[in-house]
Amino acid sequence: MKLGVSSCLIGTMCRYDGTNSKDGFITNILQEYFEFVPYCPEKMIFSTPREAIRLVNIKDEIRVVTSNTKKDVTEELKNISQVCIEQMQKDELCGFILKSKSPTCGLERVKVYQEVEAPSEKKGVGVFAEKIKENFPLLPVEEEGRLNDPWLRENFLMQIFAYKHLFEFLKSNPSFKELVEFHTSYKYLIYSKSQSSYKELGNIVANHDKNSIEEVLALYKVAFLEAISQKGSISKTYNVLLHILGYFKKLISKEEKQEMLEAMEEFKEEIIPLIAVIKLLNIYTKRFNLEYLLQQKFLNPYPKELALRSTVKAYK
Numbered sequence: 001m002k003l004g005v006s007s008c009l010i011g012t013m014c015r016y017d018g019t020n021s022k023d024g025f026i027t028n029i030l031q032e033y034f035e036f037v038p039y040c041p042e043k044m045i046f047s048t049p050r051e052a053i054r055l056v057n058i059k060d061e062i063r064v065v066t067s068n069t070k071k072d073v074t075e076e077l078k079n080i081s082q083v084c085i086e087q088m089q090k091d092e093l094c095g096f097i098l099k100s101k102s103p104t105c106g107l108e109r110v111k112v113y114q115e116v117e118a119p120s121e122k123k124g125v126g127v128f129a130e131k132i133k134e135n136f137p138l139l140p141v142e143e144e145g146r147l148n149d150p151w152l153r154e155n156f157l158m159q160i161f162a163y164k165h166l167f168e169f170l171k172s173n174p175s176f177k178e179l180v181e182f183h184t185s186y187k188y189l190i191y192s193k194s195q196s197s198y199k200e201l202g203n204i205v206a207n208h209d210k211n212s213i214e215e216v217l218a219l220y221k222v223a224f225l226e227a228i229s230q231k232g233s234i235s236k237t238y239n240v241l242l243h244i245l246g247y248f249k250k251l252i253s254k255e256e257k258q259e260m261l262e263a264m265e266e267f268k269e270e271i272i273p274l275i276a277v278i279k280l281l282n283i284y285t286k287r288f289n290l291e292y293l294l295q296q297k298f299l300n301p302y303p304k305e306l307a308l309r310s311t312v313k314a315y316k
């Protein structure tokens with residue numbers, strides 16, 4: 001799986017001062033699962049080390065200016081960012097992790113300075129990051145700093161794996177029957193983000209207008225990518241757990257059901273992590289060989305070694 005990254009995050013000495021911003025989570029953990037494709041627009045046009053650049057509000061227009069010599073490099077940076085975007089089209093990425101706070105790569109809250117002596121405001125977006133958002137609005141994109149939040153981290157990785165799965169599925173030239181199977185396997189994962197999105201996807205799959213498979217897949221792709229870009233919550237996840245428990249109602253004893261309900265309540269009250277409840281559900285799913293649940297991505301959305309559901313902080 002190819003993951004785009006700001007080069008400095010994986011240890012490339014490409015920052016303005018010749019250092020890097022190596023990130024442990026990316027280089028120690030994610031590197032097991034992804035092939036990194038590094039991008040550094042600044043390094044492509046300026047030498048390293050170089051003068052720092054910053055976003056400056058000049059007559060209500062955000063420009064990129066060198067810190068000391070006050071040279072306006074906005075157009076150069078925009079042009080090279082466009083070159084990177086064209087490269088991204090070819091690279092078939094399944095997500096991107098950007099370096100926070102950078103006037104080039106920062107996704108949000110980048111410092112914007114004033115022309116005159118006045119406090120800076122954290123309201124800018126880096127030039128390259130802006131282009132990524134414009135050109136790939138449904139690509140999973142995050143900053144390394146935000147990924148320290150277990151909730152954002154879990155949501156982002158769940159989104160990446162689903163994104164990748166969808167593109168692989170589309171490449172296989174699926175039939176209507178295969179689309180139904182794909183859609184069904186994402187039922188509870190999408191429920192954990194938005195029940196109405198799953199309904200919308202269901203209407204596309206039902207194909208009341210008798211469109212061709214190509215037209216249906218094109219509609220499905222956009223709606224699916226929008227659905228997985230939404231964030232999950234404790235209450236939506238709790239509802240999914242209740243739905244899943246319904247499949248065992250007549251198969252397990254009263255005591256076992258009570259035990260499950262208690263575990264779900266403890267998840268809801270942030271006493272135990274989701275993985276503890278999922279473990280129990282997976283045991284019953286396998287014991288009773290419940291085909292419908294065995295295929296549910298919600299129960300196994302990404303490699304378990306990532307341990308993203310192992311903290312109560314992964315859900316809000």
Ligand code: SF4
Pocket residue numbers: 006007008009014015016039040041042043099102104105
């Ligand atoms: S933040 Fe972006 S532009 Fe700056 S050094 Fe890192 S990769 Fe290069």
